[in-house]
Amino acid sequence: MTFGKYNNYTTIIHRLDSRIKLIALISFFVILFLPYGTGYMNLVFYGIALILLFILSIISKASFISLFRSLKGIWVMVLFLLIISLLFANSNSGDIAFSIYELDIYYSTIINVSFVLLRLIAILTASNIFSSTTKPMDMTYALEWFFYPLKLIKIPIHKFAMAISLALRFVPTITMECQRVIKAQASRGVDYNQGRLKEKFKALTSMIIPLFISSFMKSGELADAMEARGYDPDSKRTRYKVYHFGLKDVIAILILVIILAFFITACCFKFDLFSYLGVDLPKLS
Amino acid sequence: MSIKFEKVNYTYDIGLPSEKVALRDISHIFSDHCFTALIGKTGSGKSTLLQHLNALILPTSGKISIGSYIIDFSLEYKDGKVDERKMKRKRKKKLKDIKSLRKKVGIVFQFPEYQLFEETVLKDVMFGPKNFGKSEEEAKKVSYEALKQVDLDSSYYERSPFELSGGEKRRVAIAGILALEPDVLVLDEPTVGLDADGEKNFLNLIKDIYSRGTSIILSTHNMDLVLKYAENALLLEDGKIVLADRPHVLFKNEELLKRSVLRKPKVLEFADELIKKGLPLNVENIFDIPSLAKEIDRCKR
Ligand SMILES: Nc1ncnc2c1ncn2[C@@H]1O[C@H](COP(=O)(O)OP(=O)(O)OP(=O)(O)O)[C@@H](O)[C@H]1O
Numbered sequence A: 001m002t003f004g005k006y007n008n009y010t011t012i013i014h015r016l017d018s019r020i021k022l023i024a025l026i027s028f029f030v031i032l033f034l035p036y037g038t039g040y041m042n043l044v045f046y047g048i049a050l051i052l053l054f055i056l057s058i059i060s061k062a063s064f065i066s067l068f069r070s071l072k073g074i075w076v077m078v079l080f081l082l083i084i085s086l087l088f089a090n091s092n093s094g095d096i097a098f099s100i101y102e103l104d105i106y107y108s109t110i111i112n113v114s115f116v117l118l119r120l121i122a123i124l125t126a127s128n129i130f131s132s133t134t135k136p137m138d139m140t141y142a143l144e145w146f147f148y149p150l151k152l153i154k155i156p157i158h159k160f161a162m163a164i165s166l167a168l169r170f171v172p173t174i175t176m177e178c179q180r181v182i183k184a185q186a187s188r189g190v191d192y193n194q195g196r197l198k199e200k201f202k203a204l205t206s207m208i209i210p211l212f213i214s215s216f217m218k219s220g221e222l223a224d225a226m227e228a229r230g231y232d233p234d235s236k237r238t239r240y241k242v243y244h245f246g247l248k249d250v251i252a253i254l255i256l257v258i259i260l261a262f263f264i265t266a267c268c269f270k271f272d273l274f275s276y277l278g279v280d281l282p283k284l285s
Numbered sequence B: 001m002s003i004k005f006e007k008v009n010y011t012y013d014i015g016l017p018s019e020k021v022a023l024r025d026i027s028h029i030f031s032d033h034c035f036t037a038l039i040g041k042t043g044s045g046k047s048t049l050l051q052h053l054n055a056l057i058l059p060t061s062g063k064i065s066i067g068s069y070i071i072d073f074s075l076e077y078k079d080g081k082v083d084e085r086k087m088k089r090k091r092k093k094k095l096k097d098i099k100s101l102r103k104k105v106g107i108v109f110q111f112p113e114y115q116l117f118e119e120t121v122l123k124d125v126m127f128g129p130k131n132f133g134k135s136e137e138e139a140k141k142v143s144y145e146a147l148k149q150v151d152l153d154s155s156y157y158e159r160s161p162f163e164l165s166g167g168e169k170r171r172v173a174i175a176g177i178l179a180l181e182p183d184v185l186v187l188d189e190p191t192v193g194l195d196a197d198g199e200k201n202f203l204n205l206i207k208d209i210y211s212r213g214t215s216i217i218l219s220t221h222n223m224d225l226v227l228k229y230a231e232n233a234l235l236l237e238d239g240k241i242v243l244a245d246r247p248h249v250l251f252k253n254e255e256l257l258k259r260s261v262l263r264k265p266k267v268l269e270f271a272d273e274l275i276k277k278g279l280p281l282n283v284e285n286i287f288d289i290p291s292l293a294k295e296i297d298r299c300k301r
């Protein structure tokens, strides 16, 4: 299973209203970008958010394996971040953690890199939960709902929503088509991995042009099929699935509000737990 | 060139919820100059098997020898169990010179018209030969030859392939493979979507190519075709070979036919009726309508 692909379980998170899930996703992004005072407090709160997200992951049976697989590439990024902040960061002040030869590594650098990392993992986890528990159709429904106000200034939201859901619907189809074309061209001696630049370019066109052609053909056929069944883009839409706000949705909103309130309060008061407890931590600046 | 399958297994999407065993323990030899038809229900694994023939799909386990080219993923055992580590190492090794294999075995996929992309028909047919190292001139020569074989008039050569009808596109695509002059021609349900005339011409072309020394391996749901042209029928059922023999042997086996929802060819049904009526026909001599007529004639004498 690839990262963020919808998985067909029926956990409580799957059954939640997609609009709530979308709000929750955005809330978590906000939480992850709020400042909570000192670098240490940032770490603590991002850690808490991450733990919450892990719990949600387990509840929603979102695949950890695919998540970790997608995290594999992160090590390169950590290294990159480290080097960048070592070379350029003007935050190189405060206590020195250790030195490698002539190079001083500050605690502040380590903290900075680690909370960027935490943030990244948390964002990936949150998106993974959202997309593996929400059907593409429901996602577009949520988007459409939130953009509803734009309708007042005559922007055809439902057309955009339809376009998005069709695009999502065709991702697997086009992936399959792509594999088919690759195989067909491989039989004609195309090697996608070897060869000089010019040959590679040719190999790429031999894949892309047939893909475009068949996509155009498919979309034409789809448009015809929709019209033949009486689809009129301007008429009022009804829904196949009508969403009822249930008890679980209310509870979910309550929990979400509590979590948000907790983090926002923490952000406002910038309470420094460590100095309160009298723990002596290395200075950051 | 003969192709040998030894205990080949193939599973799609290993380790995922959609995991699906498509081939089970396939052992078979496609002999040097053969005309083999793969038959079986939809989903029985025909297309999967065909794609093994030029390493578009590599077996999960098992060994395939295509002429002198060998893909060896046969199972390694240690203490009576499969040695996973050794298997992993085997699969990691990169296949050498896969292009030379693809040159010998050409595959025409179902709906090959989707592989066209060049500006002109001629250029598209030349694309394959040029990939395999032919010069512009040589490529042009074999392409003309191939286009002539598929009955495309020279007025088409400079037209864009996208302006053609479905059947014409198909012919261009097939010419694209023929121009590679493969030793083995593999076709996946080649007659689907052709009109009656197109189908007849196409089958005659295949027969022609076969008689010139190229092996033909194709999958089909058309039993008349199997009886008339194929020397060997390979019946697949849920990824296993349940029969590999002459078509006549298959069509005699009522139980197998029923199980795989196959229809006997019309000529054989007709012959059966005649036999019931007391005509001592020899079914083995019947391949199509002319041969049936000949057999009836023989009985009357
Ligand atoms: N890309 C794929 N991913 C996962 N499973 C697949 C894939 N391709 C085929 N399968 C499965 O493998 C099995 C064999 O498929 P295959 O295409 O070989 O059947 P077939 O005999 O060619 O059928 P048909 O007569 O319809 O062409 C089927 O059950 C199919 O669902």
Ligand SMILES: [Mg+2]
Pocket (backbone or CB within 6 Å): B046, B047, B048, B188
């Ligand atoms: Mg098939």
